[in-house]
Amino acid sequence: MHDPFPFPPPAKLSAAIQPWAEKLGLHTLPLHFHEVAFAFTIYHLTNRVLAPALSRHYFPTIYPNFNARTKLNWDVHIVSFVQSTMICAMALWVMWKDEERAAMGWREKVWGYTGASGLIQAFAGGYFVWDLYITLQNVQIFGLGMLAHAVSALFVFSLGFRPFLNYYGPTFILYELSSPFLNIHWFCDKLNMTGSKVQLYNGILLLTTFFSCRLCWGSYHSVRVFAEVWKAIALGNVQPEFSVEALDDGKIGGKSYESDIMMFAGEGVPLWLAMAYLASNLVLNGLNWYWFGKMIETLRKRFDPPLGTRKAEQKVGDEREKVLVEGTDVQSMPATPLVHPVKGEGYIDAMVMEKSPGGHHLAVGKTEVRNRNTQRAATAA
Numbered sequence: 001m002h003d004p005f006p007f008p009p010p011a012k013l014s015a016a017i018q019p020w021a022e023k024l025g026l027h028t029l030p031l032h033f034h035e036v037a038f039a040f041t042i043y044h045l046t047n048r049v050l051a052p053a054l055s056r057h058y059f060p061t062i063y064p065n066f067n068a069r070t071k072l073n074w075d076v077h078i079v080s081f082v083q084s085t086m087i088c089a090m091a092l093w094v095m096w097k098d099e100e101r102a103a104m105g106w107r108e109k110v111w112g113y114t115g116a117s118g119l120i121q122a123f124a125g126g127y128f129v130w131d132l133y134i135t136l137q138n139v140q141i142f143g144l145g146m147l148a149h150a151v152s153a154l155f156v157f158s159l160g161f162r163p164f165l166n167y168y169g170p171t172f173i174l175y176e177l178s179s180p181f182l183n184i185h186w187f188c189d190k191l192n193m194t195g196s197k198v199q200l201y202n203g204i205l206l207l208t209t210f211f212s213c214r215l216c217w218g219s220y221h222s223v224r225v226f227a228e229v230w231k232a233i234a235l236g237n238v239q240p241e242f243s244v245e246a247l248d249d250g251k252i253g254g255k256s257y258e259s260d261i262m263m264f265a266g267e268g269v270p271l272w273l274a275m276a277y278l279a280s281n282l283v284l285n286g287l288n289w290y291w292f293g294k295m296i297e298t299l300r301k302r303f304d305p306p307l308g309t310r311k312a313e314q315k316v317g318d319e320r321e322k323v324l325v326e327g328t329d330v331q332s333m334p335a336t337p338l339v340h341p342v343k344g345e346g347y348i349d350a351m352v353m354e355k356s357p358g359g360h361h362l363a364v365g366k367t368e369v370r371n372r373n374t375q376r377a378a379t380a381a
Contacts, residue, residue: 001098003115009034026161027264028113032122039126043079047134051078062191069141074190076134077183083127084179091120091170100261104167110232111265113163121160121169128154149287152280159277163264165229171221175288177213181206185299195302195310203299210295214288222281229278232269 014030021029029036052075055063066074094101094116101114132150135142157173160166181202188199300309 001094001100001114001116003031003119005035005119007034007038021161026158028118028163028166029161031115032118032161035119035122036126036129039123040130043083043127043130046082047075047079047130051075054078059191066190070190072138072141073186077186079130081180081183084176084183087120087123087127087173088176090123091173094120094170101167101170104261106228106231108261109167110165110228110269111163112261113166113264114261117166117169118160118163120173121157121166124157124169124173125154125161128157145287145290148283152283156277156280156284159273162273164269164273165225165277168221168225172218175214175218175284178206178210181209182295189302195304195308199302203302207292207295207299210288210292215292218288219285222285225281226278229269229274233271233274 009031013034017030017033021027021033052063052071055074055078063071063074098114098116101117104112128150132147132154135147135150139147157169160169184202185199185206188194188196188202193199302308302310304310
């Protein structure tokens with residue numbers, strides 16, 4: 001299936017990218033670089049312009065009162081929600097419509113290429129470039145786990161432009177099916193909906209999709225990738241293996257199929273490439289299993305026993321509750337009001353993040369933060 005993106009690659013841009021792409025061995029990147037840049041621009045503008053503007057409009061009493069750290073996380077979660085919803089819809093459409101992709105044998109899955117799968121690789125690559133960019137700027141906020149995730153994901157999806165395992169681009173991007181629910185859970189905490197039925201039902205969907213898509217679907221296809229890459233190393237054969245059913249149905253022709261799908265096929269799979277890809281894949285799967293356990297622990301803290309572990313009261317000085325969002329260590333305020341020993345309800349002493357003079361990253365500052373529950377407590381008094 002040809003690339004369905006409505007705008008062809010600009011000739012001058014492709015020519016400028018070509019030498020660098022050849023040096024890196026990313027032979028199809030010039031065909032999709034404009035899509036990578038387009039996707040990155042969408043995510044960057046969403047983070048810097050769209051998310052703050054919409055948040056101030058729809059949450060005028062909540063968003064402006066966030067400290068710099070929470071605003072950063074809020075905007076990043078909006079980008080994640082937009083990206084995961086869009087990329088999953090695109091991947092499912094490609095998997096449904098791309099008949100050439102469906103007809104691939106194991107050789108085509110390793111060395112083959114279709115423009116539609118390249119589009120998914122490009123939009124995923126654009127997001128992970130943005131993700132790495134924002135994580136490096138704020139690594140003290142997001143942590144090393146998220147940095148490892150960004151590097152590994154960008155590396156894995158970039159290899160699709162060799163092309164190498166281009167077939168699995170739409171397959172593995174379906175990890176993101178759990179991300180919308182992950183973001184909704186986080187927003188519930190910030191909108192004073194902690195422990196609500198909305199968060200409960202969303203939590204069930206979150207755990208279900210995370211377990212199904214990332215752990216079951218992802219682990220199964222990771223094993224398939226390992227088997228196919230090992231076979232490619234052992235045999236070193238790049239000749240296409242056609243689907244008899246597809247040929248009998250007249251869906252594709254042998255000559256056009258070979259020229260389109262295998263036109264970028266190289267000679268064998270270097271051992272370093274296989275090891276690097278498999279290592280990155282193991283990192284991503286390992287993080288998914290680790291986050292699943294943390295996710296269950298975090299969700300239980302939002303609800304009362306016996307299923308939950310939420311405590312009736314929390315004292316000032318307790319560590320703020322952590323919410324792990326795909327490796328992001330997000331400090332979330334507890335659901336129950338905090339009581340300051342001197343100033344009463346609605347006040348906390350906390351280390352909060354403030355923007356640096358340059359405005360490019362966040363720095364730690366000691367300050368006193370008035371909780372938005374203060375106004376509610378004053379009204380009740």
